[in-house]
Amino acid sequence: MGVPLRQQIAVGSYLIKQKLKGVKKYPLVLMLEPLFRCNLACAGCGKIAHSEENLDRRLSYEECMQAVDECGAPMVSIPGGEPLIHKEMPQIVAGIVARKKYVYLCTNALLLKKKINDYTPSPYLTISVHLDGLKERHDASVCQDGVFDRAVEAIKLALNKGFRVTVNCTLFQGETPDDVAEFLDYAMELGVEGATVAPGFSYEHAPQQDVFIKSQDTKNLFRGIFKIGKKRKWRLNHSALYLDFLAGNQDYKCTPWGNPTRNIFGWQKPCYLLSDEGYVNSFQELLDDTPWEKYGTANNPKCAQCMAHCGYEATAVEDTLQHPWKALVASIRGPRTTGKMVAEPIPRWAVGKKSGAKKLSDIPVTEIK
Numbered sequence: 001m002g003v004p005l006r007q008q009i010a011v012g013s014y015l016i017k018q019k020l021k022g023v024k025k026y027p028l029v030l031m032l033e034p035l036f037r038c039n040l041a042c043a044g045c046g047k048i049a050h051s052e053e054n055l056d057r058r059l060s061y062e063e064c065m066q067a068v069d070e071c072g073a074p075m076v077s078i079p080g081g082e083p084l085i086h087k088e089m090p091q092i093v094a095g096i097v098a099r100k101k102y103v104y105l106c107t108n109a110l111l112l113k114k115k116i117n118d119y120t121p122s123p124y125l126t127i128s129v130h131l132d133g134l135k136e137r138h139d140a141s142v143c144q145d146g147v148f149d150r151a152v153e154a155i156k157l158a159l160n161k162g163f164r165v166t167v168n169c170t171l172f173q174g175e176t177p178d179d180v181a182e183f184l185d186y187a188m189e190l191g192v193e194g195a196t197v198a199p200g201f202s203y204e205h206a207p208q209q210d211v212f213i214k215s216q217d218t219k220n221l222f223r224g225i226f227k228i229g230k231k232r233k234w235r236l237n238h239s240a241l242y243l244d245f246l247a248g249n250q251d252y253k254c255t256p257w258g259n260p261t262r263n264i265f266g267w268q269k270p271c272y273l274l275s276d277e278g279y280v281n282s283f284q285e286l287l288d289d290t291p292w293e294k295y296g297t298a299n300n301p302k303c304a305q306c307m308a309h310c311g312y313e314a315t316a317v318e319d320t321l322q323h324p325w326k327a328l329v330a331s332i333r334g335p336r337t338t339g340k341m342v343a344e345p346i347p348r349w350a351v352g353k354k355s356g357a358k359k360l361s362d363i364p365v366t367e368i369k
């Protein structure tokens with residue numbers, strides 16, 4: 001696993017405290033989105049399709065600190081938009097680090113060279129660079145030539161300056177296990193601490209809709225990747241059981257309260273990925289007022305293909321706490337890449353629809369949305 005022991009211990013202690021207090025729904029990673037403005041326009045982006053007025057809005061330093069304190073999660077991820085555009089971002093990051101929370105500053109890295117001296121290396125700060133593959137793949141994914149080279153240059157600079165650096169890679173249609181394996185080999189050679197690899201979520205508001213992978217294909221893709229990975233030493237920033245879930249071996253229900261989202265509109269119901277379900281003013285209201293039972297692959301067509309870490313990583317972590325031996329075996333053995341996959345959930349929302357489908361992969365995409 002590509003996470004330092006110190007951080008694993010801090011997060012583990014937090015989890016044990018939640019258990020001892022009997023907390024059923026606890027946050028693991030706060031998704032803090034202080035702006036939606038970006039300097040790129042990627043094909044699969046579900047975050048930038050806002051009005052100019054909303055793209056100009058920002059969460060202030062004070063609002064960000066209030067969200068961090070209110071939520072209490074031990075880790076904070078700052079996606080966007082592009083966080084480095086935010087003028088108060090160095091203060092925001094310093095404020096989170098001062099609270100001894102582990103912060104992941106997610107960036108496409110285009111501004112990193114210019115802004116890097118505004119930040120100080122710390123065990124609490126990780127710069128997470130968006131890279132969706134090697135040069136050709138990444139530049140196609142972000143719809144602009146030359147971005148891969150600039151991102152790699154910025155990664156090398158950040159590593160030289162002593163920052164913790166990871167890469168975050170989203171997988172889209174047309175990806176092959178060999179391509180992803182080659183990319184992960186390259187990322188490890190660059191010397192990054194680790195990589196997150198997630199299937200792209202089929203955002204309703206993304207500019208292109210034909211780029212997303214259906215969940216069954218995602219599982220096959222990950223099995224192919226992990227088969228190759230058995231002989232490699234990739235540092236993946238995911239729990240062993242989440243990786244096993246991606247390979248189709250765990251029957252998980254999403255627990256989106258594990259990754260609550262605060263952005264310019266408020267606390268987003270139910271998760272980082274669904275933007276039309278409404279907002280509330282406080283984290284407590286989010287926990288209390290969200291109809292959680294309405295969401296999840298079996299319960300809601302918008303969730304049908306979701307295998308995203310913001311929904312399932314917290315589920316996998318909870319499973320690790322409940323079944324430590326199972327997690328240990330998965331971690332030693334790696335994800336299972338052969339044999340039967342767990343059955344797909346029966347989509348309750350599709351019952352009575354014209355396809356008469358009994359499982360997700362039988363439902364035409366046109367019926368899903």
Ligand code: SF4
Pocket residue numbers: 038039040041042044045046047048080081082108130142
């Ligand atoms: S870099 Fe991130 S936020 Fe910006 S357009 Fe691409 S996916 Fe969206």
Ligand code: SF4
Pocket residue numbers: 254255256270271272273274295296297302303306307308310311312
């Ligand atoms: S399955 Fe869960 S995490 Fe995924 S979109 Fe639905 S509510 Fe969000």
